Amino acid sequence: MPKKYHIDVHPTPNRFPAIGRSGIVDWGEGCLKCAECVKYKCIYNVYRERTFSIDIMGDTIDELCMNCFRCVQGCPKRLIHKTLNPEWEALGDDVYTPETVSMNWEQARTGKIPVSGAGYGGAFSGPGFDSMWTDMSEIVRPTRDGIHGREYISTVVDIGRRPTALEFDSSGRLLTKPEPRIRIPIPIVFDLFPFGNLSSNVWKAAATAAGKLQTLAVVPATEARKMEDMTAHLVPFLGTEPWDPGWIRNFNMVEISDSEDAPARMERLKSARSDLLVSVRMPALSRAEQIGRILELNRAGADAIHYVADERGYEPGVENGYHVKDVIRELHTALMNEGVRDEITVISSGGIAMAEHVIKSILCGANLVGVDVPLLIALECRVCRNCRDGGECPVDLAQGDSRWGAQRIVNLVAAWHNQLLEVMGAMGIREVRRLRGEQGRVMFMEDLESDTFAHIFADRNP
Amino acid sequence: MSYKNVWSEVPPAVVVDTPSRFGRALGKYTVSISDACNDCLKCVVVCPVHVFAATGGKLTPPRDHLCLGIECSKKSNRCVRNCPEQAIRVAENPSCKALGDRRWTSDLLMSTWHMAETGKLPENDLEYRIGDTNGGFDKLRLLFPKRPPRPSLEKDEIDTSIRLNKRDAGRHQIDIPIPVYGGGMSFGSISQITMLSRIKAFAAWGSFTCTGEGGYPEALFPFDDYIITQVATGLFGVREETIQRVKIIEFKYAQGAKPGLGGHLLGPKVTPAVARIRETVPGSSLFSPFPFHSVYSVEDHKKHVDWIKAINPRGLVSVKVSTPTDVDMVAVGSYYAGAHIIHIDGSYGGTGAAPDVAKKNIAMPLEYAIPKVHNFLVAEGVRNHITLIASGGVRTAYDVIKAIALGADGVVTGTSDLVALECIRCHNCESGRGCARGIATTDLELVGLMDLKWGSQRIINMLSCWRDQLREILYLLGIKSIRELVGRTDVLAHLDYCSDVPDDDIRTVGK
Numbered sequence: 001m002p003k004k005y006h007i008d009v010h011p012t013p014n015r016f017p018a019i020g021r022s023g024i025v026d027w028g029e030g031c032l033k034c035a036e037c038v039k040y041k042c043i044y045n046v047y048r049e050r051t052f053s054i055d056i057m058g059d060t061i062d063e064l065c066m067n068c069f070r071c072v073q074g075c076p077k078r079l080i081h082k083t084l085n086p087e088w089e090a091l092g093d094d095v096y097t098p099e100t101v102s103m104n105w106e107q108a109r110t111g112k113i114p115v116s117g118a119g120y121g122g123a124f125s126g127p128g129f130d131s132m133w134t135d136m137s138e139i140v141r142p143t144r145d146g147i148h149g150r151e152y153i154s155t156v157v158d159i160g161r162r163p164t165a166l167e168f169d170s171s172g173r174l175l176t177k178p179e180p181r182i183r184i185p186i187p188i189v190f191d192l193f194p195f196g197n198l199s200s201n202v203w204k205a206a207a208t209a210a211g212k213l214q215t216l217a218v219v220p221a222t223e224a225r226k227m228e229d230m231t232a233h234l235v236p237f238l239g240t241e242p243w244d245p246g247w248i249r250n251f252n253m254v255e256i257s258d259s260e261d262a263p264a265r266m267e268r269l270k271s272a273r274s275d276l277l278v279s280v281r282m283p284a285l286s287r288a289e290q291i292g293r294i295l296e297l298n299r300a301g302a303d304a305i306h307y308v309a310d311e312r313g314y315e316p317g318v319e320n321g322y323h324v325k326d327v328i329r330e331l332h333t334a335l336m337n338e339g340v341r342d343e344i345t346v347i348s349s350g351g352i353a354m355a356e357h358v359i360k361s362i363l364c365g366a367n368l369v370g371v372d373v374p375l376l377i378a379l380e381c382r383v384c385r386n387c388r389d390g391g392e393c394p395v396d397l398a399q400g401d402s403r404w405g406a407q408r409i410v411n412l413v414a415a416w417h418n419q420l421l422e423v424m425g426a427m428g429i430r431e432v433r434r435l436r437g438e439q440g441r442v443m444f445m446e447d448l449e450s451d452t453f454a455h456i457f458a459d460r461n462p
Numbered sequence: 463m464s465y466k467n468v469w470s471e472v473p474p475a476v477v478v479d480t481p482s483r484f485g486r487a488l489g490k491y492t493v494s495i496s497d498a499c500n501d502c503l504k505c506v507v508v509c510p511v512h513v514f515a516a517t518g519g520k521l522t523p524p525r526d527h528l529c530l531g532i533e534c535s536k537k538s539n540r541c542v543r544n545c546p547e548q549a550i551r552v553a554e555n556p557s558c559k560a561l562g563d564r565r566w567t568s569d570l571l572m573s574t575w576h577m578a579e580t581g582k583l584p585e586n587d588l589e590y591r592i593g594d595t596n597g598g599f600d601k602l603r604l605l606f607p608k609r610p611p612r613p614s615l616e617k618d619e620i621d622t623s624i625r626l627n628k629r630d631a632g633r634h635q636i637d638i639p640i641p642v643y644g645g646g647m648s649f650g651s652i653s654q655i656t657m658l659s660r661i662k663a664f665a666a667w668g669s670f671t672c673t674g675e676g677g678y679p680e681a682l683f684p685f686d687d688y689i690i691t692q693v694a695t696g697l698f699g700v701r702e703e704t705i706q707r708v709k710i711i712e713f714k715y716a717q718g719a720k721p722g723l724g725g726h727l728l729g730p731k732v733t734p735a736v737a738r739i740r741e742t743v744p745g746s747s748l749f750s751p752f753p754f755h756s757v758y759s760v761e762d763h764k765k766h767v768d769w770i771k772a773i774n775p776r777g778l779v780s781v782k783v784s785t786p787t788d789v790d791m792v793a794v795g796s797y798y799a800g801a802h803i804i805h806i807d808g809s810y811g812g813t814g815a816a817p818d819v820a821k822k823n824i825a826m827p828l829e830y831a832i833p834k835v836h837n838f839l840v841a842e843g844v845r846n847h848i849t850l851i852a853s854g855g856v857r858t859a860y861d862v863i864k865a866i867a868l869g870a871d872g873v874v875t876g877t878s879d880l881v882a883l884e885c886i887r888c889h890n891c892e893s894g895r896g897c898a899r900g901i902a903t904t905d906l907e908l909v910g911l912m913d914l915k916w917g918s919q920r921i922i923n924m925l926s927c928w929r930d931q932l933r934e935i936l937y938l939l940g941i942k943s944i945r946e947l948v949g950r951t952d953v954l955a956h957l958d959y960c961s962d963v964p965d966d967d968i969r970t971v972g973k
Contacts, residue, residue: 022560030497038485043898043908067888068898072557074485076523078492082560103818113819117891117902119719119812119855119877120821121563124597133809136722136786136825139715139753139763139795356823419819425752426722426824443787448830449958456833456951457959 007414009111023062038074092383108378111411128323131445137428180275190217191370194311199398205405245272253277263300279304304345313351332365355419365437378412470684475666477581489527499549577927578882578920591860598829604966611940621943641872648676650736651814659917677739678704696750698740712780718807718854720816721784721825725750764799778802785831790838811854812877815892836869859931882924
């Protein structure tokens with residue numbers, strides 16, 4: 001049994017008050033001055049504990065309110081109301097929804113997995129990852145109890161090449177040379193940020209967190225140079241730039257962009273250090289040429305393909321493109337059909353916004369995922385993307401202390417890790433490596449629809 | 463005056479007006495009256511739904527949750543135009559936007575509250591049939607023939623009863639008059655008053671309520687004949703005696719909201735009373751493991767069912783499972799293991815506490831699972847020998863009809879009962895002292911917010927309104943018994959597959 005993986009969580013406060021979903025609107029006008037005002041009866045003592053915060057230059061009441069509506073209902077003159085907070089509604093976009101952003105903030109603050117009462121309150125399904133449900137084991141398969149820790153669930157993954165079969169000579173000696181590989185305890189690496197008010201503090205926070213979590217962070221080569229003491233956990237992204245062989249030897253893995261001479265570049269990199277892993281970064285596109293190219297790179301000895309969708313999780317630069325889950329499924333199936341799926345590691349990136357997206361990507365066929373924007377959210381990013389046009393960052397991301405930031409990221413990943421265990425426990429799967437491409441243990445909405453409703457209503461409107 | 467023990471009595475299934483216990487009920491519109499009001503009370507006369515009332519010649523705060531809306535108020539014969547002092551203002555309630563969620567929209571919450579208060583459908587434009595989830599039940603519509611096909615059908619004679627034992631002559635023969643019973647909610651996750659409110663209301667309608675996995679408090683003893691006791695993985699409070707008390711015993715293998723994760727009751731809710739019934743220590747969090755560690759196959763499962771059958775030789779056995787890919791196999795396995803009821807709990811069902819990742823992502827929604835299981839049981843030739851019960855996202859009478867038309871015999875509710883008790887879906891049932899509205903709590907002060915008579919009457923009213931809706935719908939469909947509706951997908955339309963789907967509001971259909 002592998003050594004039990006443990007992540008050290010420490011509650012790490014926000015620098016800015018979190019933006020809440022709703023607010024209390026309280027009109028004084030017309031107040032009857034009831035002797036037993038509803039505000040005194042609040043069971044959460046919200047009205048007693050509210051203060052004026054100099055951080056937000058405002059009232060803390062919205063942060064404290066638990067939405068029981070008793071004051072709203074209780075006031076005989078209807079002077080108290082609850083409204084949606086427009087600032088909250090404006091957070092993020094359709095992938096990084098306000099719910100997603102605030103849930104990630106909370107996980108980064110506490111390190112705890114989000115738990116709530118009452119059933120799910122969201123949409124029936126949605127685009128992308130929201131059109132899949134994961135399986136569970138009922139009665140007839142062994143199941144695991146992840147969170148409660150009775151049985152160990154491994155989330156270890158390997159990056160690197162794997163021979164499809166071992167070869168021996170006539171006297172039984174092993175001929176196959178072991179390939180270099182890196183083993184990380186979670187199926188998550190950190191990826192380049194698609195945007196952000198970035199500074200060396202931010203990169204250092206990510207790299208430090210990667211170190212604490214024993215995983216890897218892909219960082220720009222220029223930033224990697226500033227963090228000489230952390231090379232074991234860094235994957236410098238070299239793009240198509242030339243490199244210094246002496247410097248490259250410090251790293252276990254590097255990433256390059258795909259280009260015509262990529263196979264030659266890989267070979268030169270590996271001659272700088274024979275056990276160096278090379279990952280090739282490519283846009284996640286649903287095209288036959290792209291798969292052909294991956295097969296070529298595989299033959300040329302690439303260790304990993306880093307398949308990168310756009311920041312919302314769709315084919316980059318393609319109008320109405322496919323979601324990355326479909327692109328990964330297609331790639332996985334193609335590699336299976338070619339009989340080479342086990343040879344190469346596939347890292348899927350882009351649009352991974354929540355813990356469930358990690359599991360779902362792996363079920364679709366990725367070995368592991370790259371996470372980008374959620375790390376910024378851990379540092380309180382509001383996904384406003386003002387930085388992209390040179391605008392001001394509302395949370396001054398670049399100035400955050402890197403030790404604070406690292407712990408926030410560690411907390412977030414710890415909460416995500418526990419959610420992986422929950423979902424895998426329910427499926428009765430004890431090894432995340434066994435989850436890769438297990439499409440029989442996932443329910444795709446299109447399949448459920450065609451089995452049920454399309455079937456029932458097929459003859460209705462010919 | 464004769465002494466009546468209201469605690470142990472099954473109340474009559476009669477509607478009694480039961481207003482909100484929190485001051486003014488929340489409505490879609492707010493009606494405000496300014497200081498200019500001279501108490502002429504014209505508004506009391508002109509309002510058709512009695513928003514305005516007076517005591518001692520003075521206007522009392524308007525019951526604005528009954529208001530028919532801004533359009534109505536502006537009509538020449540209505541309140542705003544008839545107020546000589548222009549003191550009345552009708553507006554949309556700004557709090558509605560912050561109320562509810564996509565499954566339980568503010569409209570659905572408020573219309574359910576209306577049913578629980580009055581036993582009738584709301585008269586205004588509240589959406590009382592569906593939520594806003596953009597899928598499943600919310601995209602299904604009922605297809606009524608242009609004219610009720612059987613004019614001889616008497617509405618009062620339409621049968622809404624279902625059979626719970628279809629296979630076993632030697633055991634209790636149980637028909638329940640409504641196709642609904644109350645789902646498991648444990649003592650600890652909810653208060654004893656909430657528990658008894660549900661039990662008494664379902665008993666009034668001749669139906670059952672499940673105890674959930676929290677033992678069998680003594681206060682429930684008078685209702686033994688209306689109770690389903692649950693045997694779940696933690697075996698909290700399960701004793702031979704509790705199994706023998708009742709007519710139906712439910713095995714909970716999993717729960718739709720948290721399939722494969724077991725149960726979890728946080729420490730603060732484990733009061734001395736809860737701990738005593740569960741035979742544990744006060745203040746310590748309680749975990750029900752997943753799965754039953756004595757069950758790893760259908761053969762083990764049969765052994766479980768046999769065990770219960772031996773202990774209670776007349777009892778029926780229900781098997782509650784969630785909805786994995788092979789839910790159909792599980793259902794047929796349960797049939798062969800000897801279960802009378804297979805109860806499938808879809809992924810969007812309720813819970814007192816669960817990880818959000820589980821509620822949203824694990825297992826399939828009920829709407830897919832029902833036809834899958836129904837068709838498989840039909841293909842196996844055993845459909846007529848087992849009762850298929852669906853739960854996990856059944857919110858309204860329309861959901862009941864849709865679930866049955868998709869292939870279930872009946873349904874189990876949970877959240878809607880709590881909404882009738884004025885649950886507001888704040889999702890804070892699990893934290894600290896629990897529910898601020900005194901429903902899902904064991905805190906002594908908060909429990910006191912609700913009175914048993916009030917609680918049972920609210921649920922009786924809601925069920926009455928549901929029964930009326932079921933009858934009206936069946937009448938409009940020309941179906942004499944709800945048992946004939948099972949699997950009748952021809953009465954359904956799906957907005958993604960069918961075009962020109964007409965409105966299915968029974969308040970206007972055929973009128």
